[in-house]
Amino acid sequence: xxxxxxxxxxxxxxxxxxxxxxxxxxxxxxxxxxxDLVKTDDAIDVLNNFDQKYEVPADKKAVVSELKKLAKEAExxxxxxxxxxxxxxxxxxxxETLGLKDEKTKRIVFHEITKPAILKAIENPRKIDYNLVxxxxxxxxxxxxxxxxxxxxxxxxxxxxLSAGRVQSVAVRLIVEREREINKFxxxxxxxxxxxxxxxxxxxxxxxxxxxxxxxxxxxxxxxxACKNAVYKIESLETRPTKRNPAPPFTTSTLQQEASRxxxxxxxxxxxxxxxxxxxxxxxxxxxxxVNLSETALNAASKEINEAYGNQYHQLRTFKTxxxxxxxxxxxxxxxxxxQHTIEGDNSERRLYELIWKRAIASxxxxxxxxxxxxxxxxxxxxxxxxxxxxxxxxxxxLKVYMESTDEDQEVNLDEENENSILPPxxxxxxxxxxxxxxxxxxxRPPARYTEASLVKKLEELGIGRPSTYAxxxxxxxxxxxxxxxxxxxxxxxxxxxxxxxxxxxxxxRTEITGAEKSKLFPTDIGAVVNDFLLQxxxxxxxxxxxxxxxxEFDEIAHGLKEWTEMLKSFYSPFHQEVENTIQTAGxxxxxxxxxxxxxxxxxxxxxxxxFGPFVQIGEAxxxxxxxxxxxxxxxxxxxxxxxEALELFKLPKKAGSFEDKEMTVAxxxFGPYIxxxxxxxxxPKEIDPLSVTEEQAIEIILEKRKKDAEKLIKSFPEDxxxxxxxxxxxxxxxxxxxxVKIPKGKEAKDLTFEEVKVLAEAAExxxxxxxxxxxxxxx
Numbered sequence: 082x083x084x085x086x087x088x089x090x091x092x093x094x095x096x097x098x099x100x101x102x103x104x105x106x107x108x109x110x111x112x113x114x115x116x117d118l119v120k121t122d123d124a125i126d127v128l129n130n131f132d133q134k135y136e137v138p139a140d141k142k143a144v145v146s147e148l149k150k151l152a153k154e155a156e157x158x159x160x161x162x163x164x165x166x167x168x169x170x171x172x173x174x175x176x177e178t179l180g181l182k183d184e185k186t187k188r189i190v191f192h193e194i195t196k197p198a199i200l201k202a203i204e205n206p207r208k209i210d211y212n213l214v215x216x217x218x219x220x221x222x223x224x225x226x227x228x229x230x231x232x233x234x235x236x237x238x239x240x241x242x243l244s245a246g247r248v249q250s251v252a253v254r255l256i257v258e259r260e261r262e263i264n265k266f267x268x269x270x271x272x273x274x275x276x277x278x279x280x281x282x283x284x285x286x287x288x289x290x291x292x293x294x295x296x297x298x299x300x301x302x303x304x305x306x307a308c309k310n311a312v313y314k315i316e317s318l319e320t321r322p323t324k325r326n327p328a329p330p331f332t333t334s335t336l337q338q339e340a341s342r343x344x345x346x347x348x349x350x351x352x353x354x355x356x357x358x359x360x361x362x363x364x365x366x367x368x369x370x371x372v373n374l375s376e377t378a379l380n381a382a383s384k385e386i387n388e389a390y391g392n393q394y395h396q397l398r399t400f401k402t403x404x405x406x407x408x409x410x411x412x413x414x415x416x417x418x419x420x421q422h423t424i425e426g427d428n429s430e431r432r433l434y435e436l437i438w439k440r441a442i443a444s445x446x447x448x449x450x451x452x453x454x455x456x457x458x459x460x461x462x463x464x465x466x467x468x469x470x471x472x473x474x475x476x477x478x479x480l481k482v483y484m485e486s487t488d489e490d491q492e493v494n495l496d497e498e499n500e501n502s503i504l505p506p507x508x509x510x511x512x513x514x515x516x517x518x519x520x521x522x523x524x525x526r527p528p529a530r531y532t533e534a535s536l537v538k539k540l541e542e543l544g545i546g547r548p549s550t551y552a553x554x555x556x557x558x559x560x561x562x563x564x565x566x567x568x569x570x571x572x573x574x575x576x577x578x579x580x581x582x583x584x585x586x587x588x589x590x591r592t593e594i595t596g597a598e599k600s601k602l603f604p605t606d607i608g609a610v611v612n613d614f615l616l617q618x619x620x621x622x623x624x625x626x627x628x629x630x631x632x633x634e635f636d637e638i639a640h641g642l643k644e645w646t647e648m649l650k651s652f653y654s655p656f657h658q659e660v661e662n663t664i665q666t667a668g669x670x671x672x673x674x675x676x677x678x679x680x681x682x683x684x685x686x687x688x689x690x691x692x693f694g695p696f697v698q699i700g701e702a703x704x705x706x707x708x709x710x711x712x713x714x715x716x717x718x719x720x721x722x723x724x725x726e727a728l729e730l731f732k733l734p735k736k737a738g739s740f741e742d743k744e745m746t747v748a749x750x751x752f753g754p755y756i757x758x759x760x761x762x763x764x765x766p767k768e769i770d771p772l773s774v775t776e777e778q779a780i781e782i783i784l785e786k787r788k789k790d791a792e793k794l795i796k797s798f799p800e801d802x803x804x805x806x807x808x809x810x811x812x813x814x815x816x817x818x819x820x821x822v823k824i825p826k827g828k829e830a831k832d833l834t835f836e837e838v839k840v841l842a843e844a845a846e847x848x849x850x851x852x853x854x855x856x857x858x859x860x861x
Contacts, residue, residue: 738776
């Protein structure tokens with residue numbers, strides 16, 4: 082038995098560290114937290130200093146039992162969980178649960194999993210930092226109290242099975258408010274004037290633009306008319322050097338933003354891949370709000386830049402962390418070895434690693450140098466002047482490696498003309514020839530909807546959440562059904578272009594798609610209703626400044642400047658009172674809106690939230706006739722629903738014709754539009770409008786689905802028609818009642834007998850069930 086037992090959170094981390102330490106050390110994993118608050122109401126005793134009741138979950142009992150046995154046999158136990166508050170809490174839970182003694186326990190931390198870093202950590206052990214533990218406990222207890230007390234209020238007042246959280250509620254508020262801003266926005270048209278000028282020499286053409294815009298078509302055409310006989314001259318010419326500096330190395334937030342913009346990764350995917358890179362020793366710790374680089378890292382980056390690009394590309398830089406609660410002792414995210422430009426691993430790991438490497442190395446490189454020329458061009462018949470900009474790169478510097486993206490880059494640019502990269506030789510007073518001048522109608526645009534990455538940026542700007550909470554917050558609001566991430570189709574819009582070429586002005590009407598969205602966050606109806614309810618009765622929970630202040634208090638607890646139970650008392654008493662008052666006084670919140678009167682029946686039309694989501698209702702429940710109901714379609718919202726859209730919904734279900742002597746009906750259900758035929762259901766493709774489905778299209782959809790089903794079916798059995806051998810995404814499998822059963826290697830799917838299938842299914846039933854996965858037990 083090894084003298085030393087070293088415990089980390091994950092098996093991958095354990096495997097990497099084990100390779101660096103000798104036989105004196107045994108490295109084991111706790112597989113994350115080994116205990117948590119009990120699930121019952123008595124988890125926190127609010128009357129007894131917020132005392133907590135913990136339990137070891139069933140799936141961790143074997144791990145705890147093994148670690149207890151090994152800890153007893155070891156001379157020294159080393160707790161090596163992550164260096165943040167969550168990691169410190171894991172070490173404390175291990176200390177308590179395993180019954181460890183102070184004199185036999187050492188706590189070590191490291192920013193990277195490399196041999197020098199691990200050995201240095203072992204040479205410099207410390208005790209558990211209880212201030213960090215208290216900060217994590219304060220967050221955990223506060224979030225549990227908010228969730229446990231708020232959720233039942235929502236069940237009673239809004240809809241059963243809802244839940245609410247502290248940081249998540251603020252994230253939902255941001256998304257709801259942005260959606261309302263967009264809905265209220267009225268687009269304004271204005272004409273942008275651009276020109277193509279020539280010096281008179283072949284190929285010496287360049288573009289210029291009028292800084293002013295004309296609000297009316299008359300103003301724009303009047304300007305073009307004045308340009309018919311105008312003389313154009315270079316009024317002024319200015320050339321000046323400009324430079325661009327590299328961005329600092331990544332923090333958790335900036336990595337999530339840039340991986341979204343450059344690689345298309347979701348926030349949770351970025352963190353999963355970064356965790357793998359960290360645990361395999363490729364990068365430093367991935368939950369950080371610091372932009373610092375260690376002395377060792379600065380030297381390694383300098384050496385690599387000088388060797389790979391030459392010393393003119395190196396420039397030592399230190400960056401100051403702007404985030405208020407940042408822990409300067411931590412490092413930014415960087416590669417552990419700067420000489421490794423790429424790594425082995427799957428595609429996601431390679432791409433994210435290369436992004437981290439480029440950003441970190443670029444942060445220590447020279448500025449990029451440019452020469453910018455601005456020419457102002459006068460129009461003899463008008464007072465306005467055209468402006469033309471050209472830019473020439475004189476030295477690429479850090480751009481040799483990396484260029485930062487922005488959220489604006491992601492927005493569709495409807496103007497096809499770009500800036501000139503270079504201007505032809507020009508001189509002051511020089512006369513120019515106008516090739517063409519265009520007045521293009523452009524429209525003002527509403528604020529952009531949030532992407533996952535831009536939401537993280539906003540939360541960070543407001544001081545809400547910390548590196549460890551961004552990804553879980555964004556996943557939670559989507560999992561709870563308050564927010565959806567999706568693409569939405571835009572609408573076609575006409576715009577006008579007037580072109581002056583020679584003596585004539587030509588008018589064109591063109592079309593463009595506006596409002597198309599890709600992977601944007603939209604609030605759901607239930608998200609909007611819950612947000613409004615919380616704003617009305619629990620202002621503190623969704624208040625940006627209040628939530629940011631709570632984060633600051635957690636930071637103060639972590640630095641030993643505040644007592645954690647006092648902080649909880651000051652929060653809990655008024656909050657609990659709000660809960661009591663709301664249960665007594667608040668009415669039901671359904672987000673109900675009256676839309677008008679049904680022209681056919683004269684009955685009231687309303688829209689609201691029901692048990693299965695938002696719906697439109699014609700008539701009252703109290704009336705003699707039962708009301709008629711229709712579910713809202715995907716992309717429709719209670720707040721923006723019009724009476725015309727509501728009436729359209731009642732055109733369904735509708736008959737789409739007949740097939741095989743049976744009627745085909747088009748309707749909308751909980752999962753979208755479908756065709757019902759002979760007791761079977763066939764989903765409608767997204768691009769087909771359920772109101773305009775033809776008989777031919779309906780038949781085609783039914784036949785296509787039958788064909789797919791036939792190709793999927795390998796074999797069925799007369800003994801029990803519900804048992805089937807099917808073709809799946811990962812090969813053949815057996816569908817046996819509520820079980821999906823794997824077919825053993827060497828067995829031919831088409832040759833299986835009913836008896837063999839039965840035996841395989843019974844054996845699968847006895848196997849321990851895996852969480853999730855393809856062959857887990859189906860939900861009934």
